[in-house]
Amino acid sequence: MNVIIVGCGRVGAELAKILEKDGHVVTIIDKNGDAFGRLDEGLTAARVVGDGTDQETLVRAGINDADAFVAVTNGDNRNIMAAQIAQTMFEVPNVVCRIYDPLRQKTYKALGLRSISPTIVGAKLIRNDLYFPDGQVSSPDRAIAAGDAVPLANPKRGQVAKS
Amino acid sequence: MYIIIGGGGQVGYYLTRELMRQDHEVLLLDKDANRVAELTAELGAVVKRGDACEARTLEAVGCVRADMVIAVTGDDEDNLVICQVAKERFGREKTIARVNNPANEKLFQKLGIYITVSPTNNILHLIEAQIPHHKLVPLITLSRVGLGLVEVTIPANSPAINKTIQALELPATVNIALIARGETNITPQGDTVIQNEDRLFALTTENGDQVLRERILVDDSVTATDTVE
Numbered sequence: 340m341n342v343i344i345v346g347c348g349r350v351g352a353e354l355a356k357i358l359e360k361d362g363h364v365v366t367i368i369d370k371n372g373d374a375f376g377r378l379d380e381g382l383t384a385a386r387v388v389g390d391g392t393d394q395e396t397l398v399r400a401g402i403n404d405a406d407a408f409v410a411v412t413n414g415d416n417r418n419i420m421a422a423q424i425a426q427t428m429f430e431v432p433n434v435v436c437r438i439y440d441p442l443r444q445k446t447y448k449a450l451g452l453r454s455i456s457p458t459i460v461g462a463k464l465i466r467n468d469l470y471f472p473d474g475q476v477s478s479p480d481r482a483i484a485a486g487d488a489v490p491l492a493n494p495k496r497g498q499v500a501k502s
Numbered sequence: 503m504y505i506i507i508g509g510g511g512q513v514g515y516y517l518t519r520e521l522m523r524q525d526h527e528v529l530l531l532d533k534d535a536n537r538v539a540e541l542t543a544e545l546g547a548v549v550k551r552g553d554a555c556e557a558r559t560l561e562a563v564g565c566v567r568a569d570m571v572i573a574v575t576g577d578d579e580d581n582l583v584i585c586q587v588a589k590e591r592f593g594r595e596k597t598i599a600r601v602n603n604p605a606n607e608k609l610f611q612k613l614g615i616y617i618t619v620s621p622t623n624n625i626l627h628l629i630e631a632q633i634p635h636h637k638l639v640p641l642i643t644l645s646r647v648g649l650g651l652v653e654v655t656i657p658a659n660s661p662a663i664n665k666t667i668q669a670l671e672l673p674a675t676v677n678i679a680l681i682a683r684g685e686t687n688i689t690p691q692g693d694t695v696i697q698n699e700d701r702l703f704a705l706t707t708e709n710g711d712q713v714l715r716e717r718i719l720v721d722d723s724v725t726a727t728d729t730v731e
Contacts, residue, residue, distance in 0.1 A: 392579060392603075392606075394605050415583075416579040417579045423613060424609055427612050428608070428612070442556070442558065443587070446586070449590060
């Protein structure tokens, strides 16, 4: 896949690394050239300095040939706009963005925008770890839904829960 | 009318003030506490602190009964989300968004924003209208009906000179509404003859624009060396 990532923060950099490891061609865009310092030296991903919501920048980054597009800047609205530009103006078939605000994620899901909300995901994962600190259960979500949640009172004071 | 405005900058402030003078019910939202304090001192209780792109905020200010929602922050992405949330979650069809980057106007329109206002484009067109470039100057775009009003001055080398309007064989997508000739305004008929220096005002679609250009103007590459006085 040819993938364009907008936003070279921690997530963008990590994503670039793992996508390239999987054999995809990655281009990463950031407003600030210094952000590319997060990327490993060995990463062949093309680095483009510019605004991921500016269509000219996107064209320069090769969006016309992109199979996938990811928007992970630190602004929900910027991610939403970049992702919609990719879908609506450039018809990129596979578009995902990060939206922290759960309510906004819901709104945009109804508008056909795929997104990940670290807020929701993070809270759930932390809850699962609180309930099953020993990693006892392979599918915590299902266990919790079935009512098998370990009460938060366990372990007792003086003991330490291991993850 | 009940109008919600997102963005308490200069535009938001003056807009609120004017709309209040016209006796509308207005609510102005801004994220910054200090700015809200300043605005409240000037405008009173019509100002509330909040992020207009959050559904919670819009709900708290009764978005569901707003006649119009206007997004005039300094950031296109915020204006986009304000209007989309107002439309998607509250069913508000009449949204107006300020678009700073002219390239985003098309995007906003495609995403169903009712009216977009691009100050950059507006001023650009006004500047173009002042320059005798002998090209099609867009005056107004009526995006909802896909039409634009354009102005063009017939240059001395125009292939249209001494032709009748009928002879131009313009498609239905081009309607020459008015010709300004010297001090006179002419309502064009089929047998009206085009003269040098005539100013044509035409209603066209985007495609019609192209055809008009072909009939009226010589190939751009030839006139590229036009100098501006």
